[in-house]
Amino acid sequence: MQTRLTEDELVVQDAFGTFFANESPSAVVREAEQSGGFSPNLWAGLVAMGGPGMALPGSLGGGDATLCDLAVVADTYGANLAPVPLIEHAVAARLLATIGGHDELVGALANGTPVATMALRAPVDGVTRFVPAGAVADVVLAHTDDGIVLSRSTPPSEALPNTGGLPLAHRSLDGDIVSTDHATWDRAVDEWRALTAAAYVGLGRRVIAMGVEYSRERIQFGVPIGTFQALQQGYADASTRVEGAHLLAHRAAWALEAERADASRLAGMALLFAAEAARFAADRSMQYHGGYGFSEEYDVQLYHRRATAWILQLGDPSVEYARLADAEFGPRADGEAA
Numbered sequence: 001m002q003t004r005l006t007e008d009e010l011v012v013q014d015a016f017g018t019f020f021a022n023e024s025p026s027a028v029v030r031e032a033e034q035s036g037g038f039s040p041n042l043w044a045g046l047v048a049m050g051g052p053g054m055a056l057p058g059s060l061g062g063g064d065a066t067l068c069d070l071a072v073v074a075d076t077y078g079a080n081l082a083p084v085p086l087i088e089h090a091v092a093a094r095l096l097a098t099i100g101g102h103d104e105l106v107g108a109l110a111n112g113t114p115v116a117t118m119a120l121r122a123p124v125d126g127v128t129r130f131v132p133a134g135a136v137a138d139v140v141l142a143h144t145d146d147g148i149v150l151s152r153s154t155p156p157s158e159a160l161p162n163t164g165g166l167p168l169a170h171r172s173l174d175g176d177i178v179s180t181d182h183a184t185w186d187r188a189v190d191e192w193r194a195l196t197a198a199a200y201v202g203l204g205r206r207v208i209a210m211g212v213e214y215s216r217e218r219i220q221f222g223v224p225i226g227t228f229q230a231l232q233q234g235y236a237d238a239s240t241r242v243e244g245a246h247l248l249a250h251r252a253a254w255a256l257e258a259e260r261a262d263a264s265r266l267a268g269m270a271l272l273f274a275a276e277a278a279r280f281a282a283d284r285s286m287q288y289h290g291g292y293g294f295s296e297e298y299d300v301q302l303y304h305r306r307a308t309a310w311i312l313q314l315g316d317p318s319v320e321y322a323r324l325a326d327a328e329f330g331p332r333a334d335g336e337a338a
């Protein structure tokens with residue numbers, strides 16, 4: 001893999017970075033929190049940019065972009081906390097395209113209507129809980145012991161209360177099995193892991209930049225607090241972690257694109273490491289903001305809450321650590337000490 005973005009990826013980064021910076025300022029993020037964590041206007045703008053279908057086959061109305069290209073967009077999306085289900089929709093649409101037999105629906109998803117998502121948690125008694133974008137998605141894909149289920153229904157529009165102000169909702173599983181290939185589902189979840197890791201990188205970089213800017217302006221003992229060594233070391237540690245997460249996230253996306261045997265392991269590693277790095281960065285920035293960091297008027301708390309919440313959509317992180325450990329070292333034998 002390349003350690004630097006290609007010329008094409010730099011163009012993608014510039015285009016979507018400018019779009020999200022202009023169309024998803026903190027005012028839009030805050031407004032979306034009051035209406036279920038979703039901005040229809042921002043979604044419409046993203047559709048006009050070709051974002052939802054960019055990584056779908058051109059024969060189905062997509063842009064023929066790679067998963068690595070999509071990871072670049074996910075980075076800019078995370079930096080601006082864009083209140084739209086870009087990752088969930090893109091991964092769900094790619095899954096349906098891989099399964100085949102749903103060309104008309106995939107073509108519609110490429111155009112952003114309807115909105116699609118994946119239920120990352122296994123259904124219980126016919127209900128999938130805490131579905132990412134479940135409050136706004138018309139199409140929900142879920143995984144059962146029998147296979148992949150496609151469910152189409154009217155979204156509830158009202159989100160469950162949650163730390164990150166995300167459009168989470170429980171959804172009833174009323175649909176048909178469209179595939180019994182469990183590996184295809186696992187691949188899609190790995191794509192979600194890798195893209196969410198990329199989004200965490202964008203979040204981490206932006207929250208560090210916010211903290212550095214504040215540290216230059218805040219005066220204490222007659223000097224900017226950014227001159228204090230403790231703050232400098234904290235930001236240096238945070239930046240090192242986030243840049244490491246960047247390399248790991250893009251390596252995971254590349255490995256999935258290249259269908260490498262270690263792709264699933266890398267995707268899990270990328271998600272866990274990027275989530276930790278972004279949370280560390282958000283913690284430092286909030287701490288260095290002092291009491292202002294905890295006030296709703298300052299944007300740093302928006303980043304801190306999402307740094308905590310995004311990975312929880314998959315479930316308890318300890319389960320993901322255990323899955324990764326099993327993949328790396330083999331399942332723990334019955335009776336073996338944890």
